[in-house]
Amino acid sequence: MQRRDDTERTAPTERPRPAWYFSEYTPVGVDLGSRDAVTAYDRNQGTDPEADDALLDRLGVTEGTRLVDLACGTGSLAVQAARRGAVAHGVDVSEEMLAFARARARESGVAPHWHHAGFLDYAHRAPLADVVTTKSALHQLPDFWKQEALLRAAGMLRPGGTFYLWDVIYSFEPSDAQGRLQHWIDTAGRPEGQGFLKADFETHVRDEFSTYAWIIEGMLRRAGFDLVSRAFPRTTHAEFHCRRR
Numbered sequence: 001m002q003r004r005d006d007t008e009r010t011a012p013t014e015r016p017r018p019a020w021y022f023s024e025y026t027p028v029g030v031d032l033g034s035r036d037a038v039t040a041y042d043r044n045q046g047t048d049p050e051a052d053d054a055l056l057d058r059l060g061v062t063e064g065t066r067l068v069d070l071a072c073g074t075g076s077l078a079v080q081a082a083r084r085g086a087v088a089h090g091v092d093v094s095e096e097m098l099a100f101a102r103a104r105a106r107e108s109g110v111a112p113h114w115h116h117a118g119f120l121d122y123a124h125r126a127p128l129a130d131v132v133t134t135k136s137a138l139h140q141l142p143d144f145w146k147q148e149a150l151l152r153a154a155g156m157l158r159p160g161g162t163f164y165l166w167d168v169i170y171s172f173e174p175s176d177a178q179g180r181l182q183h184w185i186d187t188a189g190r191p192e193g194q195g196f197l198k199a200d201f202e203t204h205v206r207d208e209f210s211t212y213a214w215i216i217e218g219m220l221r222r223a224g225f226d227l228v229s230r231a232f233p234r235t236t237h238a239e240f241h242c243r244r245r
């Protein structure tokens, strides 16, 4: 198939998939793939290139660093990485998201490598990465497939390389779940036109696959990562900074 400008065809992966393999090109839950949703995404999500820069500083991304951002969305992190001279790859299942990311890169005068591919079928054909990131997206996969995605992320990193995960990940006690989730939904929702709606957070909890931090930690270790640090700024969100063994 002819690709639009610089998007690289990296899916399907090297092996044919069995019939039972997870279908990742029709994400569940809140619509993020339609043109309207993509246009509103940065406002709703609070995308902030300065925050992305601060993260890149923390991860030691400098000129020449090879970085892969899985589920890159509108591409801010990959673009900011490319602006500091990193060899940046942005991977996403949504053509609409990639079109937006490509336009952002053009405006910034940089050219990350864009890949229309998913966690489960992105084939990293470039040299092994120094840093792999994924923000606000791993919850799109059920837990069995999260483990598969983390194994694949480890496989594209050099030994000693950095893996960074940020997502809706629960750190409350399971017995507190109902109250904690209801509080999050009630306080995070914004009025129409100002951010994600209360109904979007309800959809997230009901239809997407966010899970507990202790499950994610076990998966990270089994994927071949050591934990460098972890943070739970809210009981509904977590970050894990890991090193590939």
Ligand SMILES: C[S@@+](CC[C@H](N)C(=O)[O-])C[C@H]1O[C@@H](n2cnc3c(N)ncnc32)[C@H](O)[C@@H]1O
Pocket: 024, 025, 027, 032, 033, 045, 047, 070, 071, 072, 073, 074, 091, 092, 093, 094, 097, 117, 118, 119, 120, 134, 135, 136, 137, 140
């Ligand atoms: C909430 S957005 C996060 C985007 C970006 N990482 C950020 O921090 O703003 C989730 C993204 O994951 C993408 N996505 C969903 N399922 C995916 C999968 N299996 N593989 C790769 N990307 C996926 C969606 O298209 C969307 O761009």
